[in-house]
Amino acid sequence: MVMSDMKYDYDLLVIGSGPGGEGAAMQAAKGGKRVAVVERHVSLGGGCTHWGTIPSKALRYSITSTMNALKNPMFREWGIRVSPTMKQLKQGTQAIIGKQVQMRQSFYDRNNVPVLKGTAVFVDDHTVDIEGERVTAGYFVIATGSRPFRPDGVDFSHPAIYDSDTILELDTKPHTITIYGAGVVGTEYASMFRNLGIKVNLVNTRDKLLEFLDDEIIDALSYHLRDQGVLIRHNETFESIEGCEGVGDCGAVLTLKSGKRLKTDVILWANGRQGNTAKLGLEAIGIEPNSRGQLIVDDQFLTARDHIYAVGDVIGYPSLASAAYTQGRAAAMHMLGEKDGNLRVHDIPTGIYTSPEISSVGKTERELTAACIPYEVGQSNFKSLARAQIVGATVGMLKLLFHRETREILGVHCFGVNASEIIHIGQAIMNQPAPNNTIEYFVETTFNYPTMAEAYRVAALNGYNRLF
Numbered sequence: 001m002v003m004s005d006m007k008y009d010y011d012l013l014v015i016g017s018g019p020g021g022e023g024a025a026m027q028a029a030k031g032g033k034r035v036a037v038v039e040r041h042v043s044l045g046g047g048c049t050h051w052g053t054i055p056s057k058a059l060r061y062s063i064t065s066t067m068n069a070l071k072n073p074m075f076r077e078w079g080i081r082v083s084p085t086m087k088q089l090k091q092g093t094q095a096i097i098g099k100q101v102q103m104r105q106s107f108y109d110r111n112n113v114p115v116l117k118g119t120a121v122f123v124d125d126h127t128v129d130i131e132g133e134r135v136t137a138g139y140f141v142i143a144t145g146s147r148p149f150r151p152d153g154v155d156f157s158h159p160a161i162y163d164s165d166t167i168l169e170l171d172t173k174p175h176t177i178t179i180y181g182a183g184v185v186g187t188e189y190a191s192m193f194r195n196l197g198i199k200v201n202l203v204n205t206r207d208k209l210l211e212f213l214d215d216e217i218i219d220a221l222s223y224h225l226r227d228q229g230v231l232i233r234h235n236e237t238f239e240s241i242e243g244c245e246g247v248g249d250c251g252a253v254l255t256l257k258s259g260k261r262l263k264t265d266v267i268l269w270a271n272g273r274q275g276n277t278a279k280l281g282l283e284a285i286g287i288e289p290n291s292r293g294q295l296i297v298d299d300q301f302l303t304a305r306d307h308i309y310a311v312g313d314v315i316g317y318p319s320l321a322s323a324a325y326t327q328g329r330a331a332a333m334h335m336l337g338e339k340d341g342n343l344r345v346h347d348i349p350t351g352i353y354t355s356p357e358i359s360s361v362g363k364t365e366r367e368l369t370a371a372c373i374p375y376e377v378g379q380s381n382f383k384s385l386a387r388a389q390i391v392g393a394t395v396g397m398l399k400l401l402f403h404r405e406t407r408e409i410l411g412v413h414c415f416g417v418n419a420s421e422i423i424h425i426g427q428a429i430m431n432q433p434a435p436n437n438t439i440e441y442f443v444e445t446t447f448n449y450p451t452m453a454e455a456y457r458v459a460a461l462n463g464y465n466r467l468f
């Protein structure tokens with residue numbers, strides 16, 4: 001373990017209080033280090049808490065629960081017609097953010113980690129300036145997150161033009177929206193707005209949605225989004241976005257290189273993000289970000305300097321809150337001399353909160369085929385599960401990919417209700433040391449009935465029966 005060097009104010013200074021920064025700060029503090037965190041936002045928690053994961057998921061829950069309740073035929077029989085406003089739908093979000101901030105503040109308090117308010121700028125190898133105050137540390141973790149990439153020539157101050165950080169400020173429910181960029185954030189917002197009854201154009205720059213997913217899941221997502229009424233346009237490239245000028249709020253126009261023009265009440269730009277490194281004073285410490293403002297790190301999250309780590313969105317892929325937290329902890333463990341503490345930093349599941357929800361971990365069929373690994377597939381359709389029938393959530397599927405000979409689980413892919421929870425059962429078994437990582441576990445184990453988890457037994461038996 002590194003010894004405290006009393007010539008510095010702190011052993012570790014963490015820049016940014018999102019999940020990446022918090023993971024690093026807590027791990028190092030528990031390891032006995034003198035730690036402080038710098039945060040420039042008015043309250044802690046990062047983009048994750050204030051303009052990313054938490055508010056978007058809270059809004060999603062609010063939309064789905066409200067719209068499901070309003071679909072109850074009794075409301076129509078009683079002549080009740082309600083159309084919740086954006087303001088009403090967002091009401092619960094602030095309360096959840098408040099609870100999150102309070103809880104996170106208590107972690108820092110309990111672990112004696114001061115949160116220094118202000119913007120950190122490197123002055124030299126071991127010193128940062130925070131609003132005129134100099135603070136020194138032996139080690140640093142840069143966890144400054146990312147922001148939406150904004151193309152030149154688009155006026156994001158126009159009332160009809162938003163990016164993925166500002167869309168939550170939308171106060172009036174539009175009738176129509178165009179979302180440019182069909183990555184995770186774009187498809188999640190497409191689902192959310194469609195569930196609200198808004199007409200949605202989803203413009204994809206590629207030829208498939210979320211092409212890192214298993215092909216069958218991509219097909220299912222495309223089918224269900226279209227079935228719900230989302231108009232998807234693939235292989236398009238942005239030419240310009242212009243906000244309408246004139247009397248009243250008349251929307252904005254997206255012009256595509258193909259010549260198409262889409263006019264809607266609102267345009268959401270959801271295409272790409274860049275690391276928050278611009279005003280960090282990196283030139284003073286000899287670190288150069290890439291063209292997307294991201295920092296390059298090694299396996300232990302060290303930058304080009306051996307006392308400066310970087311974690312979370314600022315290092316790019318996978319740009320998930322879940323991954324950022326684990327990376328932060330891993331960086332702190334390395335600083336404490338524990339290498340990466342055997343954290344499974346590369347075993348990151350994907351959770352996508354579209355309708356239907358999607359989650360996956362491990363290899364896809366495409367990857368296994370390309371690598372010539374002999375695998376077999378076991379599937380369970382939610383429509384055949386008693387629990388899914390009871391709760392009326394029959395859209396979905398669980399798919400297990402396993403090695404034909406060893407029966408080791410190689411990938412788990414799921415879409416449908418609670419997919420992001422269900423996936424963890426498969427992940428837990430897949431990560432066991434051989435021979436405990438096979439589909440046999442699901443064939444031999446008794447599951448509660450009726451549950452969605454039962455899908456694992458059904459899928460394992462389905463796959464088992466294909467073997468010869």
Ligand SMILES: Cc1cc2nc3c(=O)[nH]c(=O)nc-3n(C[C@H](O)[C@H](O)[C@H](O)COP(=O)(O)OP(=O)(O)OC[C@H]3O[C@@H](n4cnc5c(N)ncnc54)[C@H](O)[C@@H]3O)c2cc1C
Nearest residue numbers: 016018019020040046047048052120145312313319320321
């Ligand atoms: C709409 C949306 C939905 C998302 N949904 C999910 C999801 O469902 N699941 C999931 O896992 N991920 C989700 N993400 C991604 C997730 O929010 C990010 O991956 C996560 O927040 C990254 O954490 P971080 O710690 O790297 O950075 P952040 O959470 O962005 O925190 C960085 C912090 O650093 C501070 N900072 C920056 N520069 C300085 C400086 N110089 N000095 C002091 N402070 C500074 C910032 O103010 C900020 O508070 C979503 C993102 C978006 C945009």
